[in-house]
Amino acid sequence: MSTALAESVTKLSRLDIARRAAAMIPDGSYVNLGIGIPTLAANVMPAGREIVLHSENGILGVGPAPAEKDRDRDLINASKEYVTLLPGGAYFVHSDAFVMIRGGHLDLALLGAFEVAANGDLANWTTADRRFPPGVGGAMDLAAGAKAIWVLTDHVTKKGEPKIVNACRLPLTAKGVVKRIFTDLALIDVEPRGLVVREMAPGLTLEALQAVTEPALILAQDWREMVVPAT
Amino acid sequence: MSTALAESVTKLSRLDIARRAAAMIPDGSYVNLGIGIPTLAANVMPAGREIVLHSENGILGVGPAPAEKDRDRDLINASKEYVTLLPGGAYFVHSDAFVMIRGGHLDLALLGAFEVAANGDLANWTTADRRFPPGVGGAMDLAAGAKAIWVLTDHVTKKGEPKIVNACRLPLTAKGVVKRIFTDLALIDVEPRGLVVREMAPGLTLEALQAVTEPALILAQDWREMVVPAT
Amino acid sequence: MPIDKIVPSVAEAVSGISSGMTIMISGFGFAGVPNDLIQGVLDLGATDLTVISNNAGTGTDGLAALIGSGRVRRIICSYPRSKGSDLFDARYAAGEIELELVPQGTLSERMRAAGAGIGGFFTPTGAGTELAAGKEIRMIDGREYVLETPLRADVALVQAQAADRWGNLVYAKAGRNFGPVMAMAADLTVVQVREIVPLGLLDPEVIVTPSIFVDRVTLMDNEREWDI
């Protein structure tokens, strides 16, 4: 299945997906940002609010990327990108980073995805291509441990195939954990009654969104056009 | 059984039992001192040698008791006595103190005993008197985890009954862990062939020692009179 | 909105603690015991409590007072009887308090398991003893291990040396003891500190309990002396 969207649709950039999600994080939350689009959120956290970012290599209070001259080879996040530390931040041993994750202390994890199923199943650690080594990293721990999982992803693969599917074909990361999905086309909640579309990109129709999404979508009565907040 | 020893026998004081044991600790050892006579060893460690004392409330590098004016209510050992910290010492969380113990990182633990059996079984956490609450503390962890267990104890109970017995009557702390016993009368090794007497208090005979000891004793060919080292 | 976990009084720090709850109390001997917070719980009137603490209190204040007043139905600890534990001893002799005795390393490891999302662990400690009675035993590499379960609490009362408004903590010497593991293992972690410092003042290399484990912080009465 490959469907071209109408040219009038304004898809969100990867950074804008991160912006949209960051704006919805409650004040005071402890949040892990996974590899991919989620990591971008560290640089677009809403101004004037305190949200504590966790990195599973052993940091709480991750700040935005430093200027090139201020890079410190000892201060990187779990995506191996240079970061900074906010006042109030702390360093700790890797096993304690996962006490926080697995012990249910994180309010939220923002993760990338290869596939998300209608029931909240997540597949994001290995592709079907067995020539390439799989890499699980902290994905299974985060999926099992964080109080809530939001997925940030392009709506379709590079080949144009849906990433939101009836059932994951790829090996699972965890079962039934995804609560909310942010894509370049929509904001979708995973609810017991099904996938509920809360927001759509400017110019998009439910029909066009459904055409690139496997499970049946439910349009929320109070759905809105997606607005990317300024940061 | 209650046997009076000849008056010519010079029993060791509690502090001298601690001194005798302390003198045998190899240089550079990491050692835990249990409640009772063992704790006294902290104050009589041999001069000019470095031995690192561990306390299970979260200290490595425990030093001798402070002068009264230097007491610090935050600096006590697991026996709740005021101590000091040596240069090179460290504080850590209780669970890490037991990582050290249970993980086999301690070279040695010196423990008190209610009973020690000929096979190295140790009973030191609860008496038969059920009116009094039992207290296990770190005894079972130390007995299970330290690389070697030495017992420091009076040879007989206050009633004059043997504490070194054929089989423990009291509930066990751990099975087959005791390697060496220091008492006010003797230094005895727990070996596969039996209890081997290495040293006896001045004036003591094997017969007299055997009379206050349940299991058959073997006198080492190279046994010596016990000499309490100066500290 | 800025994160601010500092509350202005002990009463606010312990608010919501109610009868029937399970409460962890930091401290080993008299070091690191959160006496102000324990007094706060006494003042609240909460009863039918389960207390998890290494010892069972000594003297007439703090945990001893809580036990002596009959508020504690059950205590989970490793070493209840000490010099001065008369209030506990009397309740125990009278059969008025339940005692669950746990080997000390197992006690803090069970707390850590609860905080770390571990469902259970095998320990060699206590194998072949009365304290392993009724527990699952497994031979691993020729050695006997006991299956132990996580130990959680509704509330942890912790004493630390200093905190900032996010709730980062540092401790003082052997007063650290159970504080960091209890802070992980409770639904609500309440901390009394000697000093509150501005955010950013605690060196990030030196913070012992990162803020994520802490819910409320209050300044203790540094002048008050307790009989413990």
Added chain:
Amino acid sequence: MPIDKIVPSVAEAVSGISSGMTIMISGFGFAGVPNDLIQGVLDLGATDLTVISNNAGTGTDGLAALIGSGRVRRIICSYPRSKGSDLFDARYAAGEIELELVPQGTLSERMRAAGAGIGGFFTPTGAGTELAAGKEIRMIDGREYVLETPLRADVALVQAQAADRWGNLVYAKAGRNFGPVMAMAADLTVVQVREIVPLGLLDPEVIVTPSIFVDRVTLMDNEREWDI
């Protein structure tokens, strides 16, 4: 005799490491990787190694060099493929290296279990996935858990910031990562540091790895730049 764990050269630090051994290597990404010690192992000629490390090396030096030279038979890690992991990728594609993939939190928890004398533990991580295949599964409070076993090594190679002659360690920022748990989990723990300080200079409140976990310390070459 004074305790002195400082050795004067990398060669002495890694002496005794031999073919067939299992070696833990600290680091997460390029932070905290003990490149001098890895180079020391390369220079030793040891082969048929099992390496336990979060990643599988990038660039041409350090772990990538060890893998690229064919010395590593098997790697236990969570995330082998990264930008620049070409030397690993090629060996993997050619079937010349075994890969045991472990969820990252399980990786460090298994190390801690080994260091802590824990015989095994139940974790929810990975339940219902391929990585739990063949493992014991248990329902605990209505949730699926996987039994994981301790992970030990013959040797741990660790980078830290500073040490004293007893072997107490402090780390630098996110370079801490796996160092403290690996130091607990190996029969021989070898550390390279940027700085050696006199005994007593490290604040006892601030020491991250207490000396009991460390066997050998050597000063690293602070000028040398590595392609990792």
